[in-house]
Amino acid sequence: MRRSFRILLFCFFLFYLPSAAGAAPPSPSLPAPDRLKYPPLTWQIPEPSRWVMDNGIVLYHLPNIELPLVSVSLVIRTGSIFDPAGKEGLADLTATVMRTGGAAPLSGDLMDDRIESLAAILRVSADRESSNASLSVLRKNLAEGLDLFSRILMTPSFEEKKLALAKNLKLEELRRLRDDPQKLAFREFQRMFFRGDPRGSYPSRSSVQSITRDDLIRFHERYFHPANVMIAMTGDLSASEARELATRYFGAWRSTAASAQIPPPEKGLSGGMFFLLKDTPQSVIVSGRFSPSKRESRFYPFELLDFIAGSGGFRSRIFQQIRTDEGLAYSTGSFYRARPDYGLFGTYVLTKAESTVRALAVLNSILGDLSTQPVRVEELSSAKKAIDNSFIFSFASAERIVSQYVSAEYDGLPGDYLKSYRKRIEAVTEKDLLDAAARYLGTASPSVTLILGNASVLEELRKIHPSMEVLAPLPEE
Amino acid sequence: MIGHRLHRAAALAILFTAASLLLLLRPLPLSGFDLEERVQKHVLSNGLTVLLFERHQSPTVSLYIRYRAGAVDEPEGKTGMAHLLEHMMFKGTKTIGSKSFSQERPILDKIADTGRLLDAERRKKGRADAARIETLTKRLEQLQQSHRRWTVSNEIDRLYTENGAADLNASTGQDLITYHVSLPANKIELWARIESDRMRNTVFREFFAERDVVMEERRQRSESDPGGKLYEQFIAAAFTAHPYRRPILGWPSDMRNLDMDTMTEFYRRTHAPNNTVIAVVGDVNPGAAMKLIRRYFGGIPRQTSAGFPLTEEPPQRGERRIEVRFEANPQLLIGYHKPPPPDADDYVLDVIESILSRGRTSRFHKRLVEELALAESVEAVNGLPGSRYPNLFAIFATPRHPHTARELEEAIYAEIDRLKAEPVEERELTKIKNQVKANYLRGLNSNAGLAGMLSYYEALLGDYRYAVRHPDKIEQITSADVRKAAGKYFVPDNRTVATIVKGP
Numbered sequence: 018m019r020r021s022f023r024i025l026l027f028c029f030f031l032f033y034l035p036s037a038a039g040a041a042p043p044s045p046s047l048p049a050p051d052r053l054k055y056p057p058l059t060w061q062i063p064e065p066s067r068w069v070m071d072n073g074i075v076l077y078h079l080p081n082i083e084l085p086l087v088s089v090s091l092v093i094r095t096g097s098i099f100d101p102a103g104k105e106g107l108a109d110l111t112a113t114v115m116r117t118g119g120a121a122p123l124s125g126d127l128m129d130d131r132i133e134s135l136a137a138i139l140r141v142s143a144d145r146e147s148s149n150a151s152l153s154v155l156r157k158n159l160a161e162g163l164d165l166f167s168r169i170l171m172t173p174s175f176e177e178k179k180l181a182l183a184k185n186l187k188l189e190e191l192r193r194l195r196d197d198p199q200k201l202a203f204r205e206f207q208r209m210f211f212r213g214d215p216r217g218s219y220p221s222r223s224s225v226q227s228i229t230r231d232d233l234i235r236f237h238e239r240y241f242h243p244a245n246v247m248i249a250m251t252g253d254l255s256a257s258e259a260r261e262l263a264t265r266y267f268g269a270w271r272s273t274a275a276s277a278q279i280p281p282p283e284k285g286l287s288g289g290m291f292f293l294l295k296d297t298p299q300s301v302i303v304s305g306r307f308s309p310s311k312r313e314s315r316f317y318p319f320e321l322l323d324f325i326a327g328s329g330g331f332r333s334r335i336f337q338q339i340r341t342d343e344g345l346a347y348s349t350g351s352f353y354r355a356r357p358d359y360g361l362f363g364t365y366v367l368t369k370a371e372s373t374v375r376a377l378a379v380l381n382s383i384l385g386d387l388s389t390q391p392v393r394v395e396e397l398s399s400a401k402k403a404i405d406n407s408f409i410f411s412f413a414s415a416e417r418i419v420s421q422y423v424s425a426e427y428d429g430l431p432g433d434y435l436k437s438y439r440k441r442i443e444a445v446t447e448k449d450l451l452d453a454a455a456r457y458l459g460t461a462s463p464s465v466t467l468i469l470g471n472a473s474v475l476e477e478l479r480k481i482h483p484s485m486e487v488l489a490p491l492p493e494e
Numbered sequence: 495m496i497g498h499r500l501h502r503a504a505a506l507a508i509l510f511t512a513a514s515l516l517l518l519l520r521p522l523p524l525s526g527f528d529l530e531e532r533v534q535k536h537v538l539s540n541g542l543t544v545l546l547f548e549r550h551q552s553p554t555v556s557l558y559i560r561y562r563a564g565a566v567d568e569p570e571g572k573t574g575m576a577h578l579l580e581h582m583m584f585k586g587t588k589t590i591g592s593k594s595f596s597q598e599r600p601i602l603d604k605i606a607d608t609g610r611l612l613d614a615e616r617r618k619k620g621r622a623d624a625a626r627i628e629t630l631t632k633r634l635e636q637l638q639q640s641h642r643r644w645t646v647s648n649e650i651d652r653l654y655t656e657n658g659a660a661d662l663n664a665s666t667g668q669d670l671i672t673y674h675v676s677l678p679a680n681k682i683e684l685w686a687r688i689e690s691d692r693m694r695n696t697v698f699r700e701f702f703a704e705r706d707v708v709m710e711e712r713r714q715r716s717e718s719d720p721g722g723k724l725y726e727q728f729i730a731a732a733f734t735a736h737p738y739r740r741p742i743l744g745w746p747s748d749m750r751n752l753d754m755d756t757m758t759e760f761y762r763r764t765h766a767p768n769n770t771v772i773a774v775v776g777d778v779n780p781g782a783a784m785k786l787i788r789r790y791f792g793g794i795p796r797q798t799s800a801g802f803p804l805t806e807e808p809p810q811r812g813e814r815r816i817e818v819r820f821e822a823n824p825q826l827l828i829g830y831h832k833p834p835p836p837d838a839d840d841y842v843l844d845v846i847e848s849i850l851s852r853g854r855t856s857r858f859h860k861r862l863v864e865e866l867a868l869a870e871s872v873e874a875v876n877g878l879p880g881s882r883y884p885n886l887f888a889i890f891a892t893p894r895h896p897h898t899a900r901e902l903e904e905a906i907y908a909e910i911d912r913l914k915a916e917p918v919e920e921r922e923l924t925k926i927k928n929q930v931k932a933n934y935l936r937g938l939n940s941n942a943g944l945a946g947m948l949s950y951y952e953a954l955l956g957d958y959r960y961a962v963r964h965p966d967k968i969e970q971i972t973s974a975d976v977r978k979a980a981g982k983y984f985v986p987d988n989r990t991v992a993t994i995v996k997g998p
Contacts, residue, residue, distance in 0.1 A: 047589055050653050050687050058680040060553040083551065084935050117854070129854040134925050136932035155932055182864060189870040189894045196822040198718050296821060296998065299713040330662075331584070331651035341647055344706030347714055367714050399656050406658025409678050413552040413660075414940070 062412045065249075065419045066256050070263060072243040072270055077423055078250045078259040081415035085156040087252035088416055089166065092427055093148040094277045095240035098215045104228055106220030108143035110183050111236045115150075116141040118179040120168035125179045128165065137162045141169065145216060146279050146356065147427065148240075156253040159262070167266035170241060175233045187225050195295070195491055198469055199367065202293065202301035205488065206467040209291050210305055210361070214282045222492075242272035249423050251415040281358035288463030290485040292475055300373040300470035304380065305363035308457045311355040311428055317441045318449040319353060319360065319457070324400040325392055325450075326383065327351030327364055332399070334383045335364060343379070345372045357428040362457065373474045374481065377466075388458040391447045404442050529938070530962045533948060534780050540796045541768025544787055545948045545958055547775040549941070555776030556661075556676040556941035557685050560953040562771070563764035565742040566668045566804070566880060574708065574744020575760055577666040578752055581704050583673065584650050584664070587695040590688065591649035595697070601641045602697070606754040608634045609702055613751050634702065645699055650688055657681050661942055668738055668880030670953050671764070676942055679777040683786055690790035693765050698754050705752060712743045720822035720994050728827045728992035729879050731816045732886055736807035738879050766797035773949035776941040807831070807884060814990045824899040825994040828906065829886035832983045834877065836960055841967045842979040843887050847876040848926040849918060849976070850889075850909065855925070857909050868897045868905050881954055886990075887983065899993045913980035917973040930968050 065079040097108040116139065119125035132139050137154040139162075150170060154162035195201055204219065211217030248267065250259040286307055309315035327335030327350040339349045349366040364384070368376040412418045425434045456462065468478065478485060534546040565576045588595045612630040615622050654662050660676045677685060716722040726741045733739035743749070772791075774783055810831055833839055851858045851874040858872040872891040879885065893902040937943050952958040 047691060048687065050590060050684060053683050053687060055680045055683065058553055058678050081551070083549070084938060086932075086935055086939070133853045133855045133929065136925075136928040153936065155935075182867075185867065185894065186863075186870060189892075192895055193823050193870070193892070196720050199714075297718045299710070299718045330655040331648035332655070337648060340707055341700060342703065344703035345710070347707055347711035367710065369710060369713055399652065402656045403658065406656070406678060406681075407660055409552065409554060409658065410660040410676065413554050 075247040090151040105224040112143040115173040118176040119174040202469040206303040244276040249419040304466040306464040308360035308362035318453040323353035556945040558949040574749040585699040669882040686790040720820040732990035768796040771953040773945040775945040826899040828889040850874040
């Protein structure tokens, strides 16, 4: 299947807008910023070509000839979500040792030497629900770069000595985990949020130690095959070159295996408040709850809700109140991770021990307001304008354009997802927002809150939240 | 950490180690892309320098403003002021964020006076009058409340965000203060309107709450983070006289007492057109962009730069070793004094940085991480904590259990001694030169990366062409140069060593 090289037309109409309420009258020399008039922005965003290879690999391509560089990236339908119980860390180690452990006929050391002599950058990494591999190479070294890249992906050797190194470095990372309060708090939040789900499991000393070379080989066999990958090529090469090279280097990749299915989480969230003790002058609060998935219609109002709550810049409510008005934090805000089958909405504050209780109360009152009161008209219109106007930055380079298309396909989103996104944001009403907020942010919907703090914070919080559970400290690794 | 938006929320990030800045801006070589030909440079009659680069990858434009002033320029006792000023620059101007500036002004004066009195009383500590503190605190709160009636908070961010800004942020280093944003290409006038206004007319609203915010920033970056604390103490030990010894965020007692009047004076002196470099990169018509810049910035008067002579760092006379107690695993930092760019030796040290720690085939990784299994990580960085004045070649390392920081330190010295004793093979040098060139090209890929690079070297050295010509300079470096520079700078008497020692 091949779609011809077409042009998507995104028109950015920029209307004159009246000045915001309360702005000062313009001085004679300086126009009021809200009254500036801009020429219309019209731009044609090139649509990448998409091609399915004989072995089933989906290939995207978009040229960019400004610099003599080529980027190749793969997304692989696997991740630590598929770590077997007791072998947590397997996806991560598989990715690491694919890169470092050689691929016939090259040993790991020789592979490093070739890659770096070409001044190429080659990476393989595993995330929770997806994995990635990427190659950045000078145009003149493209064939050799692809040769190395394809060997690493298709026939990695997984040398024992490089596996031992990777395991030892992973153990050191675990040992150092408790040194970083932010990382620790976000990890423990994820662990408590996804109790009983593989999304909540993390490598431990014993799980890492138990992983063998055979485990890596089996994991690779199971997930690294044509039905499970998509390839994107951008930069200084034509569509026909991309196809020819993909066929030459990945055409022999064969497998009867079907693509993997990422299981959705067990929906039932048992909420709760959890405390992790650490002797630190600054507490970390992370709180979250399930929210709409990317495939639900409530995804659009929730994008706006998240923007207004705490991810839409300084004016968003959490930032404005907690940081600007009260000076309680440097880092604070919200995040919304929407996946095809679920969404997670979270809020966070890093604040001194003495103001932890206050920050938590402000956070709760902001979510309470959002779930019971309609947002202000100007808040909604400002959020819509921001999302609409900044949309171009998701398409500002060949790499980004292709990555948008690959992500949409990876997530199984409808074909018109990218083209209709802005229209669907524009169509959201205040009522849609309130409905979504009432359903997902209201007191009836369970949430998980993790607080990392010192003994004085614990004492104070216990008085207010007697049912708060104190987590056992992480074992000394 | 979670999603790209968390990063966005950490806006106003200061450049904590300056290392990230330098790495980002590592010069790139040019092939088939003659940067020097394509950059336009203009200097307005008020001294403002503008660099323009037209390209049409997407209908966007990246805009950098760099002031040649930073933490290094703060008067003694006022550490943290440059960074707090950077935060205050988002508080609006007389015409942005105000319902009536004439109503605001007298209240702001009273807020400044009351804040000063309150700080003075608090400084008395044990002898402070508790009742007076309470009265002043209440008065300050009341004044802030009545001030709020005349203001619209966070207007600058609202304007940029609503108009589609990406990468809106600012940073403060020892050397420079930077404000940058990327916009849809048709919105460049919004940037000119806001930036020219806040170069002269910034109003310090919400001053005391923002002072609390930067105290939280310090807690986050230094007090809760072992690496941050170690770096601060390391720098303070490596420099005894030069202001580079002071943290960018400031010392806590200075930060608690920063005041609006001193900041106004610093702002006037530093945020002047003759102290400023602008870079515009993207989908613009250079002629039209210059017209716009002249219209908005051209009338801003130049300021006499009454810079005071900086204390020079005397030569180090013997190794300095410090320990930092922290409830964390060991970390190690080593630094050697050396000259800044564009000194010829600085280029050689750039090459040494790569030989030691760029990539999996680098000497540190090969020997210390893989073969000896002593280290979790070892990274060399040429040029801390700034590059306007003589600086440091630094090595950051974390030992792998059960090895100690001391064992790792000795192994690092063995690798450094190899540089002095053995010539570097031609093959290894060529590899590094190729990497420098390829990374240079990668850096040209994004508008923001290019605007950042051009404005950085123009502001730092008075000539953006330093970056353009860097790869050619690197190309000429020989094995003998490496040996000579290693022998000259990597000597124990010129060394500062700092380690984390576990303990409360």
